[in-house]
Amino acid sequence: MLTLLYKDFKLLFASGKTGKWRILSYLVGGLLLAFFIAVETFIVSNVLTRLSSYVNAPLAFLSIALFAVSALMVFVCLTQAKKLFFNEKDASNLSMMPVRSSRIILSKLILLFLMQYGTGLMFTYPVIASYAAVFHRGTSLYYLGLFYPALAFPFECGLALLFVYPYKLLGDFLKKHPIVQFLTAAAVIFALCYLYSRVLNVFVTLVASDNFDSLLSADNIALMIGARNYMIPAVWLVDIFFLRSTSELAVYLPIALGILVLGAAVCILSYRRLRFVRFQAHEKRKTAHPTPMSARRALVKKEWILLFRDSDNLFSFTGLLVVQPFLVYLIVSSLNTIFTSGIFAYYVALLPNFLPVIDMLLVILVSLIIAQGANNYISGEAKNIRLIKSMPVSTFLQLTVKAALPLVFVCASVFVTYLVLFATGTVSIWTALAGFALAALIQIIYSMISLYEELRIRQNRARSYFLSSTFSYMLPILYSAGMILASYFGLPLYAVYLIGLAVILASGLPWAIGFKSRILRLFDELEVVN
Amino acid sequence: MVHKIEKTMTQTTKQERGEIAVSIKDLHKSYGKKQVLKGIELDVYRGELFGFIGRNGIGKSTTIDCMIGVKKFNSGSITLNGHDVVKDSLAAKRSFGYVASEPTCYEIMTGYDYLEFIASVYGVGEKQFKSNYEYLTGRLSFHESDLKLPISGYSHGMKQKLCLVASLLHNPDIWILDEPTVGLDIMAVEELKKMMREYADHGKTVFVTSHNIELVSKLCDRVGIVNDGVVSALYDLNKSPNLRLRLARLFVETYGG
Structure with missing residues (x-):
C-alpha cells in the first residue's frame, strides 16, 4: 500500500529538478505559501473586524469565503483525481501487475484525502483562526479548525469524483478537436478576465474613495446575508463548527457521505473498465490528401x-x-x-x-x-x-x-x-x-x-x-x-x-x-x- | 519506389556500382576529453549493403551522427555521394535517407502531416510522393486510417514504420539505418530485410548498424567491425560463404573473446 501511495505521489508531483534547484524551488514555494497565508489572515481579520458591528454579517462572510475555498478544492480534487485514475501509462503498467483493483483504488483515495486535507487546511485554517481571534472564541475553535478540511472532504471529493470521468471525456474530446479546444480556452480566459475585472472594479472603488466602508452599504450586507443560504456545503459546515449545530451535522453527514460513495462508485467503475482496456487513439481528423509544398x-x-x-x-x-x-x-x-x-x-x-x-x-x-x-x-x-x-x-x-x-x-x-x-x-x-x-x-x-x-x-x-x-x-x-x-x-x-x-x-x-x-x-x- | 528505381537502374553499369557512395577519412570525434572515434576509415560502394557493427557505446551511432550532420567532428572528412558533409552540407543531406534507432518525428502531427512535411523539405513532387508513399505504406502494412491519427497515439513499431516510410520518400541514393529492427514485429522485420536487399540490388547504397549479427551476416555484402575508435576489421561476406557463418565468432574475437 505504501509503495502504491509513493508511486502515485511521484506521478502527481515529479519535477525534473534535481539537487540544489529542487531545494531552492521548495524554499521559494514555502516562502510564497507563508506569504499567502499571512496575506489571507490579514485580509480576513480586517474584513471580519469591520463586519463585527453588523448582525449575521461575519457568518455570512465566512460562509462565502469558505464556499469559494470549497469550489477551488473541488476543482483541485477533480484535476488530481483525473491524473491519478486516468493516467494511461500508470493504468497499463498496473494492468500487468498482480495487484487488486481495490487496493490500487484505495491507495489513490487515501492519497487524494491526504492532499485535499493538506491543501484545504492551508486555505481554511487562516479563515477559521482569524474568526476565532477577532471574536475571542477561545482555544476550542483553533483545534476544531484542524478537522474542517476532513469534514469537508467527503462532499468536495465526492463531487469531484462524480465528474472526473466526464471531465476526462471532455478533455479527450477537446484534444480531438483543436479549434473547439482553442475556443474553449479563449472562453475560459475571457471568463477569468471578466471575473478579474469585477475584482479590479472593487479595488479601484476602494482606492478611489479611500474608504473601505463604502462597500459596506446596507444593500451589500443584505445581499451577502441572503447569499449565505446558497453557499453549500459551507453554510452547513459553518453552522456545525461555529454554531455547534448538531442538527446541521445530522443533515450534512449523510448527504456528504452519500455523495462520496456515489462519486467513488462512478470513478471506480470507470477506472476498472479502463484499467484492462487498451487506451486507443480514437482521434480521427479529417485531412485532405497530403500534398508536398515548398x-x-x-x-x-x-x-x-x-x-x-x-x-x-x-x-x-x-x-x-x-x-x-x-x-x-x-x-x-x-x-x-x-x-x-x-x-x-x-x-x-x-x-x-x-x-x-x-x-x-x-x-x-x-x-x-x-x-x-x-x-x-x-x-x-x-x-x-x-x-x-x-x-x-x-x-x-x-x-x-x-x-x-x-x-x-x-x-x-x-x-x-x-x-x-x-x-x-x-x-x-x-x-x-x-x-x-x-x-x-x-x-x-x-x-x-x-x-x-x-x-x-x-x-x-x-x-x-x-x-x-x-x-x-x-x-x-x-x-x-x-x-x-x-x-x-x-x-x-x-x-x-x-x-x-x-x-x-x-x-x-x-x-x-x-x-x-x-x-x-x-x-x-x-x-x-x- | 521500386518501379521508379527499376526504370532508372536498367542503365546501371558495373562501373557505377564500383563508385564510392560513402567515404569516411580519418574521422576523429571526442566528447570533452573522451576520444570516441580515433580515425575511422571507411569506403562504402554504390549498390552495397554495408553492415557497421560493434559493441554498445563503441561509436557506431556517433559515426552515423557525424555522417548525417547531427554532430560536429574534430577532424577528418566525410563525403556522401561525392558531397562533403561540411562544405556542401545541403547536397550531402539530400543524398541520404535516415532512420534513427529511436523513432524521431513530430508526435503532435498526424502521419499524413509528417510525411507531407518530409516530402516537402526534400523537394519531392506530388506524383512521386503519391506513388512512393502508397507503395511504401503498402509494403510495411501501414493502414491509411492510421495515417490520419496523431503520431502520439502510435505504438513504437508504428512510429518506426512511419520513419522508415519517411526516409525513402525522396528515393535517396544512400539509406542509413541505425538499429532499424527495434520495435518492429517479425513480419515487418522480414519485409524490411527484403527492402534493404532490393534497395542495394537496384544500385543504391544501404548503410546499417545492428546488434543482430544474424541479420547482418545473412543480409550484408560487407561488414565493418568497430573497436577502440577505429574500423578494426572489414569482411567481404560475398567472397566466402564461410564468413557469413563465422561472423559471430569473428565479432567476438575482435574484442578478444
Whole structure:
C-alpha cells in the first residue's frame, strides 16, 4: 500500500529538478505559501473586524469565503483525481501487475484525502483562526479548525469524483478537436478576465474613495446575508463548527457521505473498465490528401502545428494572444482611473508623462510575458533536433521561421491591443503608434536574444534566462522610470517616444551585428545526446 | 519506389556500382576529453549493403551522427555521394535517407502531416510522393486510417514504420539505418530485410548498424567491425560463404573473446 501511495505521489508531483534547484524551488514555494497565508489572515481579520458591528454579517462572510475555498478544492480534487485514475501509462503498467483493483483504488483515495486535507487546511485554517481571534472564541475553535478540511472532504471529493470521468471525456474530446479546444480556452480566459475585472472594479472603488466602508452599504450586507443560504456545503459546515449545530451535522453527514460513495462508485467503475482496456487513439481528423509544398511553406506549417495544436500552449500563449487586448484594456483603464483620482491625481499632475509611459510599459510587459510562452525554440524540439539538423534545408531559414511565427502573432496581438486602447480613448493616437513601434522592436530583439539563449543549451541543461530577462524587464522598466522622472523637468512626450526608440535600437544593435553567423555557429555546435 | 528505381537502374553499369557512395577519412570525434572515434576509415560502394557493427557505446551511432550532420567532428572528412558533409552540407543531406534507432518525428502531427512535411523539405513532387508513399505504406502494412491519427497515439513499431516510410520518400541514393529492427514485429522485420536487399540490388547504397549479427551476416555484402575508435576489421561476406557463418565468432574475437 505504501509503495502504491509513493508511486502515485511521484506521478502527481515529479519535477525534473534535481539537487540544489529542487531545494531552492521548495524554499521559494514555502516562502510564497507563508506569504499567502499571512496575506489571507490579514485580509480576513480586517474584513471580519469591520463586519463585527453588523448582525449575521461575519457568518455570512465566512460562509462565502469558505464556499469559494470549497469550489477551488473541488476543482483541485477533480484535476488530481483525473491524473491519478486516468493516467494511461500508470493504468497499463498496473494492468500487468498482480495487484487488486481495490487496493490500487484505495491507495489513490487515501492519497487524494491526504492532499485535499493538506491543501484545504492551508486555505481554511487562516479563515477559521482569524474568526476565532477577532471574536475571542477561545482555544476550542483553533483545534476544531484542524478537522474542517476532513469534514469537508467527503462532499468536495465526492463531487469531484462524480465528474472526473466526464471531465476526462471532455478533455479527450477537446484534444480531438483543436479549434473547439482553442475556443474553449479563449472562453475560459475571457471568463477569468471578466471575473478579474469585477475584482479590479472593487479595488479601484476602494482606492478611489479611500474608504473601505463604502462597500459596506446596507444593500451589500443584505445581499451577502441572503447569499449565505446558497453557499453549500459551507453554510452547513459553518453552522456545525461555529454554531455547534448538531442538527446541521445530522443533515450534512449523510448527504456528504452519500455523495462520496456515489462519486467513488462512478470513478471506480470507470477506472476498472479502463484499467484492462487498451487506451486507443480514437482521434480521427479529417485531412485532405497530403500534398508536398515548398520547403519554406512546409516549415511554416510545421511551426503552426507545433504552436497551435499543442494544448500546453493554450494557456501560456495561444489563448493569451486572443485575450491580450481585453486584458490589457482592463488593466490600463483601471490604472488610469486610479491615478487620475484622489491623492494620486496630485502627484501624477507633477509628472505629465506618467500615464502614457506607464500604459506603454504595461503593454510591453504583458506582450513579453505572452511571448515567453512560445520562445522554447530549441528546447521545445527535444529529440527532434536530430531531424532539423539532418534536413536538407538552410539552418538560417529553419531558425528564422521558428522565431518569426510566434513573433508575428504577438505583434499582431499588440497591434489589436493598441487599436482597442485608442478606440476606447484610453490612449492617444501618438501613444498608440509609438507604443506599438516600441513593443514590436522590443519583441524582435527579445526573439533574437531568446534564440541565442536557446542555442546555447548544452547537454540537456536548463536554459539561462539572464539576458532575455534583463532585456525584457529591466530595460523597459528603467527606461519608463527615467522618462517619468524626466517629465518632471519638462521633457515633452514626443521626446519620450524618440528616446525610447533610440534606446531600444541601441540595445538591439549589438545583437543584430553578426547575428546570423553567431546563431549558425551555435547551431552547428548544438549536439544531440545519444 | 521500386518501379521508379527499376526504370532508372536498367542503365546501371558495373562501373557505377564500383563508385564510392560513402567515404569516411580519418574521422576523429571526442566528447570533452573522451576520444570516441580515433580515425575511422571507411569506403562504402554504390549498390552495397554495408553492415557497421560493434559493441554498445563503441561509436557506431556517433559515426552515423557525424555522417548525417547531427554532430560536429574534430577532424577528418566525410563525403556522401561525392558531397562533403561540411562544405556542401545541403547536397550531402539530400543524398541520404535516415532512420534513427529511436523513432524521431513530430508526435503532435498526424502521419499524413509528417510525411507531407518530409516530402516537402526534400523537394519531392506530388506524383512521386503519391506513388512512393502508397507503395511504401503498402509494403510495411501501414493502414491509411492510421495515417490520419496523431503520431502520439502510435505504438513504437508504428512510429518506426512511419520513419522508415519517411526516409525513402525522396528515393535517396544512400539509406542509413541505425538499429532499424527495434520495435518492429517479425513480419515487418522480414519485409524490411527484403527492402534493404532490393534497395542495394537496384544500385543504391544501404548503410546499417545492428546488434543482430544474424541479420547482418545473412543480409550484408560487407561488414565493418568497430573497436577502440577505429574500423578494426572489414569482411567481404560475398567472397566466402564461410564468413557469413563465422561472423559471430569473428565479432567476438575482435574484442578478444
